[in-house]
Amino acid sequence: xxxxxxxLLKKHEVDSIIKDTIDKVLVLRFGRASDAVCLQLDQIxxxxxxxxxxxxxxxxxxxxxxxxxxxxxxxDISLIPSTVFFFxxxxxxxxxxxxxxxxxxGAFHRKQDFIDVVEAxxxxxxxxxxxxxxxxxxxxIPKYQLLYKDV
Amino acid sequence: MPAGEQSExxxxxxxxxxxxxKTTTNNNENEKxxxxxxxxxxxxxxxxxxxxxxxxxxxxxxxxxxxxxxxxFRNKLTDLRFFLINPKILYPEFASQNRFWCVFCNVDIVExxxxxxxxxxxxxxxxxxxxxxxKHFFWKNxxxxxxLEAFMVSDDDVAKWEKKCAALQNEAVSGSxxxxxxxxxxxxxxxxxxxxxxxxxxxxxYSDSVKSYPSSNDVxxxxxxxxxxxISGLSRVHNAGVLGYNTSVVRLEASCSDENxxxxxxxxxxxxxxxxxNKGVLDNGRMxxxxxxxxxxxxxxxxxxxxxxxxxxxxxxxxxxxxxxATEGIQIHSIPVLGGAASHSNMSGKSKKLxxxxxxxxxxxRRKIEMEREKRGEAVRNECDPTWLPNFGRVWQSGSRRESRxxxxxxxxxxxxxxxxxxxxxxxxxxxxxRMRMEGGGDEVNG
Numbered sequence: 001x002x003x004x005x006x007x008l009l010k011k012h013e014v015d016s017i018i019k020d021t022i023d024k025v026l027v028l029r030f031g032r033a034s035d036a037v038c039l040q041l042d043q044i045x046x047x048x049x050x051x052x053x054x055x056x057x058x059x060x061x062x063x064x065x066x067x068x069x070x071x072x073x074x075x076d077i078s079l080i081p082s083t084v085f086f087f088x089x090x091x092x093x094x095x096x097x098x099x100x101x102x103x104x105x106g107a108f109h110r111k112q113d114f115i116d117v118v119e120a121x122x123x124x125x126x127x128x129x130x131x132x133x134x135x136x137x138x139x140x141i142p143k144y145q146l147l148y149k150d151v
Numbered sequence: 152m153p154a155g156e157q158s159e160x161x162x163x164x165x166x167x168x169x170x171x172x173k174t175t176t177n178n179n180e181n182e183k184x185x186x187x188x189x190x191x192x193x194x195x196x197x198x199x200x201x202x203x204x205x206x207x208x209x210x211x212x213x214x215x216x217x218x219x220x221x222x223x224f225r226n227k228l229t230d231l232r233f234f235l236i237n238p239k240i241l242y243p244e245f246a247s248q249n250r251f252w253c254v255f256c257n258v259d260i261v262e263x264x265x266x267x268x269x270x271x272x273x274x275x276x277x278x279x280x281x282x283x284x285x286k287h288f289f290w291k292n293x294x295x296x297x298x299l300e301a302f303m304v305s306d307d308d309v310a311k312w313e314k315k316c317a318a319l320q321n322e323a324v325s326g327s328x329x330x331x332x333x334x335x336x337x338x339x340x341x342x343x344x345x346x347x348x349x350x351x352x353x354x355x356x357y358s359d360s361v362k363s364y365p366s367s368n369d370v371x372x373x374x375x376x377x378x379x380x381x382i383s384g385l386s387r388v389h390n391a392g393v394l395g396y397n398t399s400v401v402r403l404e405a406s407c408s409d410e411n412x413x414x415x416x417x418x419x420x421x422x423x424x425x426x427x428x429n430k431g432v433l434d435n436g437r438m439x440x441x442x443x444x445x446x447x448x449x450x451x452x453x454x455x456x457x458x459x460x461x462x463x464x465x466x467x468x469x470x471x472x473x474x475x476x477a478t479e480g481i482q483i484h485s486i487p488v489l490g491g492a493a494s495h496s497n498m499s500g501k502s503k504k505l506x507x508x509x510x511x512x513x514x515x516x517r518r519k520i521e522m523e524r525e526k527r528g529e530a531v532r533n534e535c536d537p538t539w540l541p542n543f544g545r546v547w548q549s550g551s552r553r554e555s556r557x558x559x560x561x562x563x564x565x566x567x568x569x570x571x572x573x574x575x576x577x578x579x580x581x582x583x584x585x586r587m588r589m590e591g592g593g594d595e596v597n598g
Binding site: 015020075086090 | 506519543559
């Protein structure tokens, strides 16, 4: 499934994809190919990548790779899979009622949910908003506990 | 008083049974009316829910809506009226355009397997069922009786129409059977006015050749279809029924030396054709005949149909491709195409200019310019700065995103320093207590 999506292992690859995606949402999934939830998310991403291709690009980042650890720290990634959204090299936040607005943690329940989220991000970005509201109902948003400074 | 009245009434009831029954029925009716008042029903004409019952049809608003409604339906039937007077052979591509929804019977009239344009529609309008529904509708919604005529077809008319159809069929049969590809199907379509001019040229060109064809050819191709999906009328001068449907159409050469190419036209009319009217009309109304198999063999796979280019022009003859002639050639743009083109241009106009207030607009513009330069080879793509980080707002962030990046950098440096420090090897020394040190010193002092 995830062979359909580009997997990034180096920091410069991540940099270049961020810098090269212009006027499209960039969806970066941080995770491992061996993790079950990551696989579920990857499945949905690969199904949806074509549908959103006109306004979004999807890429996977392997969180075990040495080079991208700086990103793992920079983006405060502690739970996987984590999906970070960018638009024109600017990071987009989404308020989905969870503690962490900077990324999407967990998988999506349906392909359509993912498409809705990306669409909301795109619409907000086009209007100039850096943070958007999540269009999904709370039951379809994966819940998790966020640790604060290892507490 | 009330008690007295009541006793009188009761008295009345006992006295006159007929009267009582009337009053009771009156009461019942009143109740019913009251009940009716409370029941909501939907008026198809006004598209409203109302609880006025049968009174609704007398309201002026309803009258207005009714006249609109009926005139709209009448317009939809104008085509049908035309074909009633001048029956034309129906080509499957246009079958989908001949359908309509009968508002009285609430049924969709589709032209499946009909040989002539609007045949099913005409038959439907003449049917007893439809007339019944029509009358019921008029009763319910209060239209005038003289309007009834407009929505049905009398039996005489149908008979006349059928005679004309038969005549048409005979003509078609007796007409030259050939594989001329000149199909002037759309000429039966009165709406494509600009087309007719272009078609006549074709007719002139081909009529002679078509007429002469059968005489030169010993073997006439099959004129009739022998399966159930038959249509009559193959290859006439004007309405040469070389029919394609659904998609693929293989163009028959004008010379038409191959007899078997036009053997049988098998078409399942229930398949909607992708050939739009515009397309079919676009290139001088010449339709591509489909080279279908003989009856009994399987249908060939259909490829997307592209209407033939101009008379005899194709890659074999070295004619210029259609897109070169798009500007000067036949300007048959019917309204939907124009509308489509206009809306597309509008849309593209809209989206061309992106919102300047969108996120990262300035960055995007700069980046685009950079990429252009890189493409042209002016600027060398600088290898990614290993310390470059995107604009990111951290989770427990307070302040702007730049602040968060600075914080991160600070943290990174701290971490780095900590690591460095830990690398300095610790010198391990044995523990010497103070007393021992003192004594050692004292010994030296004393001794």
